[in-house]
Amino acid sequence: MRILLVEDDAPLAAEIAHALRAENCAVDIASNGEDGAHLGDTELYDAAILDLGLPRQDGVSVLQGWRAAGRTLPVLILTARDEWSQKVAGFKAGADDYLTKPFRIEEVLMRLRALVRRSAGHAASRILCGRLSFDAQTGQFELDGLPLRLTAFEWRVLSALMLRKEAVVSRTELFERVYEYDAEGDSNSLEVIVGRLRRKIGAEMIETVRGHGYRLTAAGAS
Known part of the structure; x- marks a missing residue:
């Protein structure tokens, strides 16, 4: 799997990327919304992990742009914003799953794998x-x-x-x-x-x- 990680918290991004690479994944990191939006538009990914509170362009706008352009990659929102209204906004923008901080890396991996499997048309694991x-x-x-x-x-x-x-x-x-x-x-x-x-x-x-x-x-x- 190749994963796009859009996260402005550098230590957290490094931790997530390290865990994903340990599971054989390729990972590209963007530290702001503009770079993340560009990578999602121009590169091929199996899934994206997207923070909402990003500099230069917020995560909801990034996701809306991808979906408006017909980008179908599965998106897991990973954010500290746990209000119901924020979750609704994320799903309305086109998110496939939502996980709030703090979280366990194992759960991120589990959810990503499920998203990638289902997007490829496989119901069973x-x-x-x-x-x-x-x-x-x-x-x-x-x-x-x-x-x-x-x-x-x-x-x-x-x-x-x-x-x-x-x-x-x-x-x-x-x-x-x-x-x-x-x-x-x-x-x-x-x-x-x-x-x-x-x-x-x-x-x-x-x-x-x-x-x-x-x-x-x-x-x-x-």
Whole structure:
């Protein structure tokens, strides 16, 4: 998963980003509403965590702008504003979930995973594709019932393919879901990651669709 975190409290943002990266997520941080709005408009994210009390542009305005522009990324509002009217304003602006401070990092992760899973069209937390299973709530992959060991980059690519199993995912989309905004990477590095995944789960499970991208498929898996 690639997450946009829009939070002006630098220590809190660092704490949340550290926890997300420890769970294999890519995280981009914006410390004000204008930068957050720009990233949400121009980059591809699985979900956003959005504070309301932001400098330069408040969170509700940021969210309204995204929704007016047709941005459908799931948004979790994370704020110290716990008044009912603030929650109503957040949901009316297009929020998918709302969590007030103080909070537990574990709950942020749980809610984010649920938002991403549902936005990809999966009602159940366990997703199956042939010999491969993915618990979208814990982030754990299993192959033939045994835990699958993956690097952070491998996990990001495989989870993106698993959430869209049997559908073609473009190289551009995969690339954008793997690397953070200021990270260096190229198409060759993506090919290397896909090659490693094929060795781990079986080459037949990741199909190359020439000129388009990759598809995770159970067809031919034994």
